[in-house]
C-alpha cells in the first residue's frame with residue numbers, strides 16, 4: 001500500500017478495537033469518542049498531506065511504492081534535508097503541539113532496520129525480524145507509539161530481586177510461537193490512537209542474569225489479547241476551536257499500558273534477554289539520533305510559534321515599544337535561533353554510520369534535546385508575563401453569542417484589535433501557558449525524551465573532553 005490517507009488511518013483505528021479505558025469506561029470506537037475524536041482527525045489530516053504533496057512527503061521505495069518520508073534511510077545530505085522538510089510540514093500543522101506524530105518512531109525504526117546486524121549478533125532471527133518489521137510498518141504506514149518506563153514502585157532496587165519486581169514488564173514464558181510477557185509500562189503517548197506498540201528497553205539494566213527477563217525489544221498490535229491502555233483525563237473537553245484552540249485539536253492522549261500475559265510472536269521479537277545489547281540499542285543503531293532529528297525540527301517550529309504569539313500579544317496590547325517586552329522578545333528570538341542553529345549544524349555535519357545510513361551529527365542535536373526542556377518553560381513564562389490579566393478577561397464563544405455582545409465589544413477591545421480578535425488571541429495564549437493542555441505541554445517538553453539529569457549525563461559521556469583538558473594542562477605547563 002505505502003503512504004496512507006487519513007481515511008485509511010481512521011478506518012484502521014475503527015476496526016482495531018484495542019482495549020482502551022477512559023474515566024472508568026471502555027472506549028468502543030476511538031475515532032468518535034469525545035476525548036479522542038479531534039486528535040484522531042488531526043492525525044488523519046497529517047496522513048492526508050502525503051497524498052496532497054507526494055513529492056515532499058513521500059519517497060519511492062525499491063518495490064515501486066511511495067512511502068512516508070520519515071521511513072527513509074538517507075544515503076545523502078539531500079535525503080536528510082528532504083526528511084527535515086517533511087518533519088517540518090507535519091510539525092507546522094500543530095505548531096509543534098503534537099509531540100508524538102508518527103514520524104518520531106518511523107525514523108527510529110528506519111535506523112534500527114539499517115542496523116539489523118546489531119540485532120542479528122544476538123540471534124540471527126532478530127536481525128531478519130527488525131528488517132521485516134520495518135518493511136511492514138512502512139508498507140502499511142502504521143501509526144505506532146512506544147513505552148519505555150517501568151512502574152515506579154518496582155525500580156528502587158533495580159527490577160530484579162526487588163519485592164515488586166513482578167510489576168515491571170518482563171518475560172514470563174517462551175513457547176514455540178513466541179514469548180509471553182507480563183507487567184506494566186508507565187506511559188505511552190498517543191496509545192489509544194496507535195495501531196502498533198513498540199516496546200523497547202527501559203532505562204539501563206544491570207548486566208547480570210537476574211535482569212535478563214526485563215531486557216526486551218519487540219512490537220505488538222495494540223489490540224493484542226491482554227493489552228490494556230488506561231488513559232489520563234481528557235484535556236479536550238468538547239470546547240470549540242475559539243474557546244480552546246489547541247486542546248480542541250491536539251490533545252494527544254497519554255496512557256499507562258498493562259500487559260496481562262500477552263503473547264508476542266517470535267517474528268516480532270528484536271531482542272530477548274540480551275541485557276548488554278538492550279543497554280546499547282538506541283545509541284549503537286543511531287535510532288536516538290534520528291529521533292533527535294525529528295525532535296529538533298519540532299523544537300524549531302514550536303519556538304517560532306511561541307515567538308509569533310508573543311509578538312502578536314505585544315502588538316495587540318500596544319507594548320512592542322516597552323523595553324522589558326522587547327528584552328523578552330529578544331530572549332525568544334535567541335531561543336529560536338539557537339534551536340535553528342543546532343538543527344542546521346546537525347544536518348550540515350551529517351556523516352555515514354557503520355550501517356550505511358547518513359546520520360545527522362549527534363552533538364548539536366543532543367544539545368537541542370538537552371536545551372529545549374530548559375528553554376521551553378521560559379517561553380511559556382514570557383507568554384504569561386506579557387499577557388498578565390488578559391488571560392483572565394477572555395469570555396467564551398457563548399458569551400459573544402449572547403446579549404452581552406455590545407458590552408464585550410465595547411470594553412474588551414484592545415488598542416490594536418477589536419474584542420473578538422483580542423479575546424481569541426488571549427484564549428490561544430491561555431491554551432499555551434495556563435490551561436491543562438498547556439501545563440501538559442510544558443511537562444511533555446521537560447520529560448518526554450527522558451529524565452533531564454540522565455540526558456545531561458549522557459551528553460557528558462558522549463563528549464570527548466580530553467583534548468580540552470589537555471589544552472588546560474598544556475597552558476599550566478607553559479613557561480613563557
Ligand SMILES: Cc1cc2nc3c(=O)[nH]c(=O)nc-3n(C[C@H](O)[C@H](O)[C@H](O)COP(=O)(O)OP(=O)(O)OC[C@H]3O[C@@H](n4cnc5c(N)ncnc54)[C@H](O)[C@@H]3O)c2cc1C
Pocket residue numbers: 145146147148149187188189190254440443444447448449450451452453454
Ligand atoms: C507528557 C509526557 C509524555 C510521555 N510520553 C512517553 C511515551 O510516549 N513513552 C515513554 O516511554 N515515555 C513517555 N514519557 C515518560 C518519560 O520518558 C519520563 O517522564 C522520563 O523518562 C522521566 O522519568 P520519570 O517520569 O519516571 O521521572 P522520575 O525518574 O520519577 O524523575 C522525577 C524527578 O526526579 C529526579 N530523579 C530521578 N531519579 C533521580 C536520581 N537517582 N537522582 C537525582 N534525581 C533523580 C529526575 O531528574 C526528575 O526531576 C512521557 C512523559 C511525559 C511527562
